[in-house]
Amino acid sequence: MEFDTLDLHASVAAGIKAAGFTIPTPIQAKAIPPALRQQDVMGLAQTGTGKTAAFVLPILQRLINGPRKRVRALIIAPTRELAEQTHESIRILGRKTGLRSATVYGGVSIKPQIQKLAAGTEIVVACPGRLLDHMNQRTINLSHLDVLVLDEADRMLDMGFLPDIRRIIRHIPASRQTLLFSATMPEGIRKLANDILQTPVTVQVDHIAPANTVSHALYSVDQHLKTGLLLKLLGNTDTESVLVFTRTKHRARRIGEQLERAGYRAASLQGNLSQNKRQEALNGFRDGRYQVLVATDIAARGIDVSRISHVINFDMPDTTDAYTHRIGRTGRAAKTGDAFTFITRDDEPMVRSIERVLGAKVERRVLDGFDYKQPAPSYDGAVRPPRRPQSRRGTKKKTIAWTNVAALSYKRKPVRKTAI
Numbered sequence: 001m002e003f004d005t006l007d008l009h010a011s012v013a014a015g016i017k018a019a020g021f022t023i024p025t026p027i028q029a030k031a032i033p034p035a036l037r038q039q040d041v042m043g044l045a046q047t048g049t050g051k052t053a054a055f056v057l058p059i060l061q062r063l064i065n066g067p068r069k070r071v072r073a074l075i076i077a078p079t080r081e082l083a084e085q086t087h088e089s090i091r092i093l094g095r096k097t098g099l100r101s102a103t104v105y106g107g108v109s110i111k112p113q114i115q116k117l118a119a120g121t122e123i124v125v126a127c128p129g130r131l132l133d134h135m136n137q138r139t140i141n142l143s144h145l146d147v148l149v150l151d152e153a154d155r156m157l158d159m160g161f162l163p164d165i166r167r168i169i170r171h172i173p174a175s176r177q178t179l180l181f182s183a184t185m186p187e188g189i190r191k192l193a194n195d196i197l198q199t200p201v202t203v204q205v206d207h208i209a210p211a212n213t214v215s216h217a218l219y220s221v222d223q224h225l226k227t228g229l230l231l232k233l234l235g236n237t238d239t240e241s242v243l244v245f246t247r248t249k250h251r252a253r254r255i256g257e258q259l260e261r262a263g264y265r266a267a268s269l270q271g272n273l274s275q276n277k278r279q280e281a282l283n284g285f286r287d288g289r290y291q292v293l294v295a296t297d298i299a300a301r302g303i304d305v306s307r308i309s310h311v312i313n314f315d316m317p318d319t320t321d322a323y324t325h326r327i328g329r330t331g332r333a334a335k336t337g338d339a340f341t342f343i344t345r346d347d348e349p350m351v352r353s354i355e356r357v358l359g360a361k362v363e364r365r366v367l368d369g370f371d372y373k374q375p376a377p378s379y380d381g382a383v384r385p386p387r388r389p390q391s392r393r394g395t396k397k398k399t400i401a402w403t404n405v406a407a408l409s410y411k412r413k414p415v416r417k418t419a420i
Contacts, residue, residue, distance in 0.1 A: 001029050006036065012060045015093035025050035030203035032057055035179060040200040042193050043181040046328045049205055052089045055149045055179045059123065060094045062146060062177075068098075069120025071142055074172070075149040076126055076165065078156045080105040080275060081282060083125045086151065090123055099123060104140070106130040107275045114139045128156070128164035135171060142172045153182040153189050154321070162188055169196055184321045214311075214327050214337045216362045218351065224376040226314055226342050227255060231262055232370045233312070233340065234292070240309035241285070244294040245326050247315035255314065256294040269295040297322060305329070313341040316350050320357045323350075 002023055003016050024032065027045040035041050035058035045051050059073045066072060077083045083103050090101040102116040104126035110133065117124075117140050124131075124140070134140040148169070150156070156165060178197055182189050193200070221229050234242065246252045249270040256268030267281040267290045285293040286305050297317065308330045317323045323341075330337025341362075343351060355361055366372075 006032060006057075008057065008061055009064050009097075011064060011096040011098075012057060012093070014096040015060070016057070018095060019053075019092050021053070025054075025205075027051050027203065027205045028054045028057075030205065031055070031179075034201040034203075035177075036061060038062070038177050040177060040197040041179045042197060042200045042202045043179070044183070044185060044202070044204040045181065046183050046205075046324065051181050052086055052151075053093065055151070055181065056086070056089050056093055058179075059147055059149070060090075060097055060099060063099055063122050064097050066146075067144075068122060070144045071117075071121065071124050071140065072144055073123045073147040073149070074126065074142060074145055075123070075151060076128060076131070076156070076168070077151045078127065078159055078161060080107060080127060081269075081278065082152060083127055084279065086125045090125070101125060104130050104134060105275075106133075110134075110139075128161045128168065131168060132164055135168070145172050145176055148172060148176055148178045150178075150180045150182075150192075153180055153192070154184045154186060157186060157188045162192065165192070183325060214330055214339050216327070216339045216358065217341070218362050218364045219340060219342050219367065220364065221342050221344070221372065222376070223344055225372065225374055227258055228374070229342065229367065229370055230255070230312065230314060231259070232367055234259075234264065236367065236369075237310070239291070241288070241305065241307050242292045242310045242312060243285075243305075243308050243329050244292060244312045244314050245317070246294060246296060249296055251315070252294045252296050256292075259292055259294070264292050265290050266292040266294065269293055271296065297326070309337055311337065311339045313339070316341060316343055316347040318350075320350075320353050323354050324357070 003013070003021060008016070027043060027049045028051075031041050031043045031051070031054040035055065041055075043051055043054060055075070059075075063072050075083075075086055077086060080103075083105050087101050087103045090099075094101070100121040101123040102113065102121040102125070104113050104117075104124055106127060106129050110130070113130075113134070114137075117134070126134075131140070135142070150165065156162065178200075180189075180193055180197060180200075185193075219229060219233075230244070244255065246255060249272050252268045252270040253272070256266050259266035267284055269278060269281045269285075273281070281290065281293065284290040294314075311327050311330045313323070313326060317326060327337075327339035330339065351362065
C-alpha cells in the first residue's frame, strides 16, 4: 500500500510529498482508511509508529472542502510538547490546504491563544486544563466540531486527566467522529472508549512488545554512584544522540548541570522550566545542538527524534509500559538503538517484569575501569554543610513547638468540617 492509493485531495497529497512520506507505516495503513470513511477508530500503537499522521491526514481530508474560521477538529494531548509536535505535523502536512491550527495549553499567557481563536482556526490542539479554562471563559466555540482525537490516552489517565476529558466531552456535539489512540489499554481507558466511541474500528500495532530494533543492557550500581557511572559510560560509548530518563524534576535538572560542567552539550527537560525554555531544549536536542537531553517521563512526551542512538534509564521506571515508552524513543525509522538501565537492589522485581515482557533475560554488564565500591558521600554528593549554631532561646522555642505538636497528636479531637 502507498499513499497514492488513498485518493487524497491534491493539496493533502502535496503535504505528504513535502514531508517525504511514500509508504504508510503499519498504524497509518490500518487507521487511515476507516478514518477517511468517517468511522470511529481505536488505535493501539507505541510512540514512534507514525500515529500522528494517522489522524492528521484524515482530518485534513475531511476539513479541506468545508467551512473555515470555525473549530471543526479538536485534538487533546497530555503535554505541551506533544501538542506542539502535533501542531508542527499539521503545519507540514497541511501547508497546501490553507487550514489553520492553534495550540492551547497552560504555562504560557492565555491572551495570545484567545486572539488566535478569535481570528478563526479550524484545528485546535489542546491540553485538557487550559482547554477547560477557554471553555469556562467562552473564548472557544466547539459547537461545530466534526472530529475529536484523544492522543496518548493512557498517559492522560496516568496524569489524572480523565475527569477533565469527560467534562470536555459533555460540552461538544454528540454527532462527531472520535479517534482514540493509546499505547496500552488499562481499564480506565477501556471504559472511556466504550462510553465515547460508536462501533469503532480497532487497529493494533505492536502495543505490547518493545521494538525489536533495540538492544537492552542492565548496570547494577548503588544510587550514589549513578552519576559517576553515567559520565564514565558516556565517555566510553560511541553515541550519536542520548536521552536520559530520571524519576524526578530535581534530578533531571541536577544531572543536566553536571553533564554541562563535564563538557557535554546537555540540557534538561522538566516541568519546572518555562515553556520557552522547554521548547528551546527540545528544539536544540532535535537539531543536534544538544547531544544529551535529561528528561522526566512526563516532560519527554512529545520528543520525536528519529536519530536517538541511546536511551539511558538513570532511574528504573515504575511500570513495564513506561519502560516500553522510554526505550521506544530509540531504534526508530528502521535504525537500531541501545537501552541502558541503571538498577539497584530495589529494582529487581521490575527487572523480572520487564524480562517477562521481552521474553528473554536482559544482559547484565559491568563497566571496565569504574570503581563500584566507592563509599556513599555524607550529603548528596557533597560534604554536609555545618549547622548554624542556634541561640538557647531559639532552641527552646523549637522544643516547645515540637512538644506542643506531640501533645496535640495524642489529644487531637475530631474536627467538624464547615463550608467556607
